[in-house]
Amino acid sequence: MSTMPNPPTPPNPRQNHLLAVLPEAECEHLFPHLEPVSLKLGEALYESGDRLSHVYFLTTAIVSLLYVMENGSSAEIAIVGNEGIVGVALFMGGETMPNRAVVQSEGHAYRLKGSVIKQEFHRSGALQSLFLRYTQALLTQMSQTAVCNRHHTLDQQLCRWLLLSLDRLPTNTLKMTQELIANMLGVRREGVTEAAGNLQHAGLIHYNRGRVTVVDRPGLEARVCECYEVVRKEFCRLLPDVIAVSPWAVSSSQHQRRQTDRD
Template identity: 40%
Template sequence: MAWSNHFLDSLGGADIARLQGDLREIELRRSQVLDETGRPVGFVYLPIDCILSVLTVMRDGAQVESRTIGHESGYGLLQALGSPMSYERTLVQVGGRCWRLPLEALGQAAAESPTLREVIVRHAQASLLQAAQSTACNTLHRAEQRLCRWLLLSEDRLRSDVLPLTQEHLAIMLGVQRTTVTATASSLQARGLIAYSRGRIRILDRPALERCACECYRAIEHGAAAMLGEG
């Protein structure tokens, strides 16, 4: 069976057998909050065709995205091996289908299987790499470069050139005001890279978008592939 999620598809038959009885396919809606800072994580979410956004939230309510998760991985994997507490807010960036697994079930299965633990750790490392690269990117690179990087990663995860994205979420991702999002997206549209309308972006010229993006896009993709044994 093809699970349409890299984490599940990379598991051997014995490990899938340990998890299969607890896996449930569910539908997630856009902006649905899955976990909040300081609360125990109850489930692992393994996207099929949705995208999850992991946010760091400040005391004044300001928030910035540290990483996104699509069909290449999952949310809650590392918590299954240690503390179940969430230290971030996780919400649904793009709605769609997802496999859900009780955190306790994954933890118990991992305790019985060294091979499962290894796959969990590799995916967690790839996720941490993305968070570290995103931190550097948000500090060192221009808003336009960061937007291009983020659009490319989102297209890879959705496997579609049409991205249902709101101005509000783009502002959170970039850590800027909505006016900056409008100006940046309008500039890309004027140069023929994207078509931008309310709640929807179509990528028109991916090669040009890749040239416009900073080095972080390739660093995230190549680093994750190496950690997951694909590079």
């Protein structure tokens, strides 16, 4: 007798790590207003200067925040996945953002109206504290990305980008063309081709037809600049309550060192 494959796990708001650590009383206020949405690769959640109407709690999707120049060129300033929220300007009082938010890896999210998030943000001390700490962690990622793009090699930038993306995915494979990676990093495609070739030649990744598979994560972590660890540590410092439900907050190298210490 043939067996039927297991049905896919239905979306759950607690797949988002911020929502997962909210007190139950806050969840009762917030969860009835959450709307599940599917986000497609390349979809723009908002453009630079748009008045925001919703925030997005990501569960399986990844969104890139991009700064777009007048000539149309762009560069990524941050990555948001299941650890965070897209649209922080809504509860910070800004209403608009100077960047573009584009789906980097398709998947699911929960959308929440701006009026609801603002009401809950000002009503609840626990929710407000959590979201403010997340916003500070996001700002750290933005500032560190700017420093990285200015001072580190393209190989190191690509390692940082791969690790940050991998942290937010359930697998070690990313569906991403070299052209899209070039747009994210704000460099020429030829540069990404050379950098990806270097990583593949070193046995760290395998790239084929729009799929990048990380085959040696510890090796990638050994090659990356300090920017990746700075962002990770700041997230851990600001959001220790999220660590228990966020396995990506501790890198594989950290896991290995801890296992060695225990042995």
